[in-house]
Amino acid sequence: MTSVTVLGLGPMGHALAITFAAAGHRTTVWNRTPSKAEDLDATVAATAAVAIESSPLVIACLRDYDVVASVIDASALKGRTLLNITGGSPAQARAMAAWASAHDIAYLDGVIMSTPDAIGSDRAAFFYSGSETALERHRDTLAALGPNSEFLGADAGRAAALDVALQDMLWTSMTGVAHMFSLAAAEGISPQFVSTHAKGLVGFFPDMIDMLDEQLRSGEFAGEAGSIDSAAVVMDNILDTVRANGLDDSVLTAARAHVQRAVDAGYGSEGFGRLATLR
Numbered sequence: 518m519t520s521v522t523v524l525g526l527g528p529m530g531h532a533l534a535i536t537f538a539a540a541g542h543r544t545t546v547w548n549r550t551p552s553k554a555e556d557l558d559a560t561v562a563a564t565a566a567v568a569i570e571s572s573p574l575v576i577a578c579l580r581d582y583d584v585v586a587s588v589i590d591a592s593a594l595k596g597r598t599l600l601n602i603t604g605g606s607p608a609q610a611r612a613m614a615a616w617a618s619a620h621d622i623a624y625l626d627g628v629i630m631s632t633p634d635a636i637g638s639d640r641a642a643f644f645y646s647g648s649e650t651a652l653e654r655h656r657d658t659l660a661a662l663g664p665n666s667e668f669l670g671a672d673a674g675r676a677a678a679l680d681v682a683l684q685d686m687l688w689t690s691m692t693g694v695a696h697m698f699s700l701a702a703a704e705g706i707s708p709q710f711v712s713t714h715a716k717g718l719v720g721f722f723p724d725m726i727d728m729l730d731e732q733l734r735s736g737e738f739a740g741e742a743g744s745i746d747s748a749a750v751v752m753d754n755i756l757d758t759v760r761a762n763g764l765d766d767s768v769l770t771a772a773r774a775h776v777q778r779a780v781d782a783g784y785g786s787e788g789f790g791r792l793a794t795l796r
């Protein structure tokens with residue numbers, strides 16, 4: 518069993534620390550608020566530098582990159598591996614990799630596709646980019662986090678790039694989910710009733726994603742299964758109802774304007790994948 522340090526005990530860092538300790542790894546933690554370590558079978562370091570010096574693998578799981586920069590200590594990290602699984606942009610990941618390289622620190626950037634409760638199980642997935650040597654060195658330790666992991670390449674920003682693309686989909690969709698509940702309520706439909714049918718509708722999403730993927734790969738945007746013109750009509754119907762109920766229409770108005778750009782460019786009869794080619 519190896520030693521591992523976790524910096525940050527928010528919901529995710531706490532789940533990581535519990536999982537490493539349960540797998541038998543000597544786990545050292547540091548958190549700004551030390552009381553969050555009370556239920557952990559781990560050594561609680563008084564400072565971040567002491568925590569860093571306790572293990573060859575140091576995992577930062579903090580609010581954002583600014584917090585990571587304020588917590589990590591270059592001289593303590595020298596010769597160790599920093600695995601930063603704090604959410605950020607590809608540019609931030611690349612800048613941190615450059616900083617680490619200048620300080621003789623092996624750098625891996627990581628992305629977690631999971632909620633804290635799934636860490637350690639096959640429902641969690643991890644994506645890494647940066648130093649493959651560092652990943653291989655610590656692969657056995659990281660295996661405690663779950664069986665699903667993928668290395669995306671030496672460009673440290675690649676894991677974050679995948680993350681922001683997927684999160685783009687997630688948060689525009691979640692905004693739609695919240696708005697669906699508002700609109701349903703305004704029309705007297707209960708949350709329970711609409712959520713049942715929403716889950717049925719979302720069941721078609723994987724097929725729709727495959728269809729857009731196929732359109733983009735082939736460069737052919739056949740609109741027989743549903744054209745941009747017909748989507749525009751549906752969106753206008755929704756907007757009429759949203760406005761009639763006095764609800765916020767900003768997100769759907771922006772989405773409708775994006776569709777209109779495709780129509781104005783002459784793509785109205787084509788499939789929805791065409792929108793992904795607009796800049």
Ligand SMILES: NC(=O)c1ccc[n+]([C@@H]2O[C@H](COP(=O)([O-])OP(=O)(O)OC[C@H]3O[C@@H](n4cnc5c(N)ncnc54)[C@H](OP(=O)(O)O)[C@@H]3O)[C@@H](O)[C@H]2O)c1
Binds near residue numbers: 526527530579
């Ligand atoms: N939660 C999830 O489901 C999830 C899923 C995937 C990825 N992630 C990523 O994991 C990272 C951590 O997320 P999280 O949900 O565990 O919690 P979070 O709320 O994003 O971050 C909380 C952690 O940051 C620390 N922190 C915040 N401001 C600080 C400061 N100024 N100085 C020092 N420490 C500071 C907190 O310390 P205190 O305890 O002292 O406040 C705590 O350790 C994020 O980047 C997030 O994007 C989370």
